[in-house]
Amino acid sequence: MPHQGTPVGRVHALYRYPVKSTSGQPLVTAAVTSSGLEHDRRWAVYTHDGGIASGKRTRRFRPVPGLLDWTSECDGPDGVPLLRSPAGVPYRVDDPAASEALTAGLGQELTLREGTTLQHHDESPLHLVTTSSLAALADLLGGAIDERRFRPNIVLDTGSAPLFLDRNWAGVELAIGDDVVVTVDAGMPRCTMIDQPQAGTAAGPRALKALSVHNGVEFGVQARADRSGVVSVGDLVTLRGTAS
Template identity: 45%
Template structure:
């Protein structure tokens, strides 16, 4: 069914992340993924959209984060690098975003993930979208996918056919839950990608605002770039 072409982890929700050659997955998803978020004074998480849990914070997408051990290290839009355990981190983030009182916080009772622990896209779906969005720089970073699966260059929405199925990747087994709903983040510049202001509308017009799929971890383990992807079969819920 394909192989793992890239693995991405996002230490801080809505910031650019780090590319890995291997990672451990558990019930929560990739080890350390979205484990931190910028919280406002009401406890909402900084995001690209407003909802019951999230508050839109323009500018978050221009930050990047990586781990030094278990500490997130943030690169600010102007190139400054500040560790997440530095005394000044909260004030510096607040000043950069223009949101007084925000703090960088570790996940507690309420999860930081939008819909599911692991998000993936395929090379086939990127090729499909490229045909409908000519001139747009497209890769998995624009969709903040954890996994890019190389399913070949044929333009088709390959992963959508896996909804309700289980797939095995190396030691890991995932259940594909649903198609991923997109938001304004897909068109924002950042992480070396230019702005694509019409991309969300293109996705909306051609695929009902969805692209890629959301999954949960059925069996954890280590996942590596180059691991093969194999179909396991229908999930229990899907077979009912």
């Protein structure tokens, strides 16, 4: 039964990122699969050495300053995303002109590629953030903070009391709406991307330092879908199991 358990809130917002490390696309309804939200991070930008363009440097990722100023969306019937330049010029991601525009605009050789067996997400297929945690961080920073800075897939309205509520959710199940059940795996480790500006979102106060002091450099949680389905803004969310 989807609504068995303890009610913890409702879906406040949904986002997907059809091209990884570009600004997100807000949604009212989204399909949730074992790979995350449908079309989320299905495409990515690759650097000349085969790294995946991001805001950080790791074995897999390469920093590409300015990529967050580009946006992506996926609304067409063929499922091919559109990439938009900071000036609003649209490019189909499967058109070589899109890679050429990125290369020219960002000053290095870049190529768009569709995902195969290599997943483009960083830590987990789904990323959840709560309004309680947003309020707790806002208290630490001395002002409201834009949820989009954390690039979540699902924002849960758990109220306005300032509390890092979700850090105790590791191992629990969340039932979302009538169909979807996800398991929370662990907190989401953060990097410098949360302090970088992106299209439509100013960087604001430094969040990474505050999280390193007060929340173990984590914000939000990693999750995976145990049961696929459709979720919508306003859906009830219930917690199954015991928070640690």
